[in-house]
């Protein structure tokens with residue numbers, strides 16, 4: 424006979440901290456969540472298919488910068504966080520949060536195979552009274568149309584025997600202010616009982632939980648947030664190109680616009696978009712809407728504009744070198760920063776990789792420095808980060824600032840480099856040097872090697 428456990432029993436176990444919490448996928452999202460659950464007093468089982476990750480976590484060694492090894496070591500142990508590759512142990516968990524990757528295929532279609540495989544593993548161990556929460560970013564309908572049928576193959580019924588929610592992760596790696604605990608968390612359940620169970624869990628570790636009426640609403644909330652960013656970044660990236668042609672400093676314009684106390688939100692241009700979210704997530708929506716015979720025009724256009732930015736940067740390098748009577752081919756170019764944003768080590772979808780590839784294709788003698796990325800393996804080529812010595816800076820025909828890591832001394836870069844292409848406004852306010860920004864640097868065509876005004880001196 425099937426045993427049915429009411430939601431009250433689960434909520435009680437969660438509130439009394441007797442519940443065992445499972446986290447599937449111990450990456451940028453899963454490890455901080457597992458850590459916070461353990462810190463809140465739960466016994467936590469972390470599941471990963473990577474033996475290496477499991478070994479590292481159990482050894483108190485963190486591979487995610489947002490959780491220090493010292494902090495992780497404090498919660499690792501049989502009564503705190505324990506990592507495993509043994510998926511049959513999912514049966515030990517009262518709650519299971521799924522934090523596996525949701526990449527795109529080569530044709531830019533959603534690849535939900537990791538979610539499907541995690542859900543199948545959970546289905547094989549599913550028992551009455553468990554809560555399952557999908558956190559991976561995905562298209563609206565994934566929780567109900569993909570995960571739910573896999574779980575119900577067990578013969579158990581959602582909302583009665585087990586509970587299923589979607590709650591998008593909003594982690595912003597490297598953000599010193601907003602982290603797992605103080606970032607409000609949206610959650611939607613398949614049934615009201617599912618939502619109740621999900622709210623009970625997350626309100627133990629997250630300061631504010633925001634319930635919505637369905638899993639689809641929660642899924643679309645995440646896509647709205649990231650599409651909003653993609654479109655606004657595309658707008659300022661286009662504005663950089665507009666300002667460039669007008670000979671206006673785009674950074675000055677953005678800072679001036681940002682003094683408006685209402686109706687404007689500041690976004691800044693750059694070499695393109697990177698990371699596991701902004702370049703990918705909007706295509707989950709594009710794909711879903713295609714199945715409903717709707718073309719998401721703004722979303723796709725924003726993706727195109729952002730994807731073209733590395734070429735714009737390379738054109739800036741080419742123009743700058745021309746003024747020095749040099750070609751890209753044969754020039755020694757130092758790329759400064761390959762991570763997709765400041766002060767992190769994540770290179771996924773980093774626009775700097777496109778800049779590196781495009782310059783290498785044009786015959787540049789390419790070198791890079793990134794304090795957080797010692798080795799870069801792309802397109803079968805292995806490069807190692809060079810030391811940022813005075814000699815290295817002086818020997819480069821051009822230094823391209825693609826990531827504005829805060830540990831870099833940009834005054835030294837500007838002073839020693841012959842030519843700097845600054846895509847991040849990192850050299851703002853610095854005097855001297857030949858610095859080219861992304862928008863309106865004020866060099867007249869054919870004006871020789873005269874130093875242009877600092878585009879980056881916007882603020």
Ligand SMILES: NC(=O)c1ccc[n+]([C@@H]2O[C@H](COP(=O)([O-])OP(=O)(O)OC[C@H]3O[C@@H](n4cnc5c(N)ncnc54)[C@H](O)[C@@H]3O)[C@@H](O)[C@H]2O)c1
Pocket residue numbers: 447448449450451452453470471472473476522523524525537540541558559560561592593594595596699700
């Ligand atoms: N990284 C971010 O900043 C961020 C922010 C918000 C949302 N997200 C979303 O969160 C999800 C996870 O992203 P991430 O950056 O943490 O990914 P990640 O690659 O850092 O981590 C995923 C982990 O899942 C493991 N894994 C893969 N398949 C598995 C399986 N079947 N069972 C168990 N473990 C498995 C991998 O080995 C890896 O350790 C994605 O959907 C992503 O879009 C990421």
